[in-house]
Amino acid sequence: MGKKAQATAILDSVNSSGRHYRDSLPMIASENILSPMVAKAVNSDLHGRYAEGLPGKRYYQGCDDFDSIESLGIESAKRVFNCNFTNIQSTSGTVSNIAALKALAKPGDTITAVSTADGGHISHARMGAVGVRGLGLVTYPWDIDRMEPDIDASIKIIRETKPNLALFGQSVFLFPTPLRELADAAHEVGAKVMYDGAHVLGLIAGGQFQDPLREGADVMTGSSHKTFPGPQGGFVLSDSSDEKFHRKLNNSIFPGTCSSYHLHHVAGKAVALAEFEEFGSDYAKNIVSNAQSLASALAAEGFDVLAEDRGYTASHQVLTRHGEIDSGAGRKAADLLEKSGIITNMNMLPGDTKAMQPSGLRLGVPELTRVGMGIDEMKDVANFFARALIKNEETSKIKSDVREFKSNYQTVKYCFDEGPAYPGLE
Ligand SMILES: Cc1ncc(COP(=O)(O)O)c(C=O)c1O
Known part of the structure; x- marks a missing residue:
């Protein structure tokens, strides 16, 4: 490959990565998106x-x-x-x-x-x-x-x-x-x-x-x-x-x-x-209520959500267990979810000893909240999880439904001059 073609291929992948996140439900707890300013x-x-x-x-x-x-x-x-x-x-x-x-x-x-x-x-x-x-x-x-x-x-x-x-x-x-x-x-x-x-x-x-x-x-x-x-x-x-x-x-x-x-x-x-001074307390409040709503909705769908006795979560994160300790069930679940348009990460949960074969997932809602989803949408999200991991529906069908659902959430909120959440994509 010529070097210009190599550089072009890299930019193509940058674009493709942006489209992947735009069309998915990004639920990595450590990630977020930028406001236009x-x-x-x-x-x-x-x-x-x-x-x-x-x-x-x-x-x-x-x-x-x-x-x-x-x-x-x-x-x-x-x-x-x-x-x-x-x-x-x-x-x-x-x-x-x-x-x-x-x-x-x-x-x-x-x-x-x-x-x-x-x-x-x-x-x-x-x-x-x-x-x-x-x-x-x-x-x-x-x-x-x-x-x-x-x-x-x-x-x-x-x-x-x-x-x-x-x-x-x-x-x-x-x-x-x-x-x-x-x-x-x-x-x-x-x-x-x-x-x-x-x-x-x-x-x-x-x-x-x-x-x-x-x-x-x-x-x-x-x-x-x-x-x-x-x-x-x-x-x-x-x-x-x-x-x-x-x-x-x-x-x-x-x-x-x-x-x-x-x-x-x-x-x-x-x-x-400066944006946080204006919008931060609403954003933080909505992140926590969304995480709690997602946790309850996942439990209602039949998932094993950790810390039920404490109301599941007081943060932006939710933990779910998908099989036996050290079984790698978390890895399998993360793979299936990605095929279904949902980006998460496998995570060790109490008892797990193998970082690459954990039983759980760590889910985060900062980005879904940032694009305007609220507690009702968390029920829709939980339903996509159930279709992928409990009802074993065809992942390509779920992925296209996720994409249609996500098309309604393409604006970054909690900032001055709201604008495209995934800008500059070709
Ligand atoms: C508790 C904690 N500290 C530090 C870091 C590292 O932060 P950064 O990725 O910005 O280096 C992380 C990353 O996720 C974290 O979870």
Whole structure:
């Protein structure tokens, strides 16, 4: 293949991927779409620029406009997350975590965190950022029924281990962490407390989940593109008023973990923050009510939905089990759903030990909510699941029905200047 043909083939696949999502029900819990104004900022000249340092204190010339952008973004983030300190430069949730781990712990220190098997993120594990920082890891005992750290046993672990840092938050995240009790125990033994809100940041900012910075977290990190509906990137947040600590956190992003911090995404984040100030609490409320509606509708269709006793979910996620532990039933279900026009991910559930052969699915509703679906549409979505996985209908027929259904939800909401949710497709 000639090189131009190769480049053209890549663009064709980019388009094809866009059409795939446009015509499907995208239900990956960590994904979202851009508003038209955020997309403008992201697709701008800033893409090619550098601005090392902070507003007013740059190492490069040419940054006056970007200084205003970043300053507006920082102030907006302080209002959105209700805190004294925000750094909006991080290029991802993982980078935010590496930076926070750099600021809060030193190599050889011990941290406590949720294990990846129980829903902790890879950056909380030795294979990820915790290992990169050379930290010792002790994981919390898990309460399977409540789908959260077992409070008494975790307090005991914290008291015995005396970690330097207690990290909370998960990728599989149905219910708020019982943070007050656990943070108190951590502070008693002299540990700092970090809360990774990558998944639930938009729910937190929208007042719908929990308020970690008031419940004992010294630092909160997160992604800017999951339930917080901005461009790919991250935040580092704290309510401390200690300026020395602020400098430490800023330095842990630049020069600690980033040189270029993707100015176009910082501008996109600043726009997304302004939009969140206007529309965020409605968006967060509707995400949670949609997740609860989807969970009940799936249970009514006959699915095994986790955490029935707690009302299934208090977040943007729903967990379903599709067969025996370690059977790979989650993988099979995800495959069948994709053939039917529904994009999900297989997920380990309590008891599973094989990441590639799990029994469950993790479902998310941020994108379906963003294109205007509400609690009634969640029943339609559950019905598509039942046709694919319980009634074993022909997947091509379901896929064409999904496509027709989705054609009614093609506008991105909860933003200024609503516009095409999947723009620029040929
Ligand atoms: C709890 C948690 N932390 C961090 C991350 C990493 O975020 P990013 O993908 O923005 O690096 C994720 C990703 O899903 C996550 O679930």
